Amino acid sequence: DTAVSQTPKYLVTQMGNDKSIKCEQNLGHDTMYWYKQDSKKFLKIMFSYNNKELIINETVPNRFSPKSPDKAHLNLHINSLELGDSAVYFCASSPGASGGYEQYFGPGTRLTVT
């Protein structure tokens, strides 16, 4: 009964491929996020959805496309993968988008592009 789950945990793929990472939360939260952690362990926000609506879209290549079929799921699709996309991607959720809410993180997906 993991609160925020991601699949897969590890993903190794070649340059040019298209891949998806899935995220699900069973906390009943309204807001979900995707973060990227680079090789220097620095976390950066990529996207945020509130009730299936995109509310944060940082400057990321348009090869990255989030999709939220419902408020419990936020998937990340990446087209034409590049070496620089290798990182750990974390999904997170919070009860709401406004005010101060704690965020609950998934276990991360380590993407390696060869």
Added chain:
Amino acid sequence: KNEVEQSPQNLTAQEGEFITINCSYSVGISALHWLQQHPGGGIVSLFMLSSGKKKHGRLIATINIQEKHSSLHITASHPRDSAVYICAARRGGSEKLVFGKGTKLTVNP
């Protein structure tokens, strides 16, 4: 310069020592988060605070809004506290968290 700066970058302590990790930020914030990233990679939220002080077990977080500074203290440190501690500021009027680069803490027995 990053909007959120942490110090020190690395910290090694002996079991039982009192630990302090500092976080300074340059933006107006609505809240400040302290996160712990375990050696296995998982991230856990420790505190979220917008004023004053919070305590949970051996962990204490404080924030001084006027000075734009927050500290995370660990009393009676233990090897299981070894992790990376990350400070993140939520910009006022935004839902975006801006992260510090983390402090790697190693507590030796």
